[in-house]
Amino acid sequence: MTTEGHICFAISSIILIKKIKLINFITSGDWWHVILGSLITCLLPDIDHPKSFIGKRFKWLSIPIYKLFGHRSFTHSLLLIIIIIIYVNIRKINISVDVIYAMIIGYISHIIADILTPAGIPLFWPYSKKFSIPIIKKSNVRLERLISIIIIIYAIQY
């Protein structure tokens, strides 16, 4: 999925979650907090690739992660999401709770978006089987936008 696709998918996902009242902290959260929170992390899983949008900006981090785990591995796993959620709940982080949950949703939106590509992701890493629901063919920005618009329309109608 493209960088733009991930951004569109994160925004539409957070709008949907807020509108359907799925998570209290998001539902009661400030719109700017939740949208910006999701945007901060929606590209983060691709820190495992030095040529990704975020990987290019943080090469000092992306190169070692890429060499250790490869692309679409640890950073695209349920295990890391669980670690993040546990960490956030144990540690007192001086960030508004709606922003924290939006950041988690932004991260998860990336994982879900990558599942929609033919390459898929190893959701249960270190178990290597890749999960994929190949709706979006490689770099199909139009389809990525269309899916995001459909999600937003659904969220508004809800």
Ligand SMILES: [Zn+2]
């Ligand atoms: Zn990715």
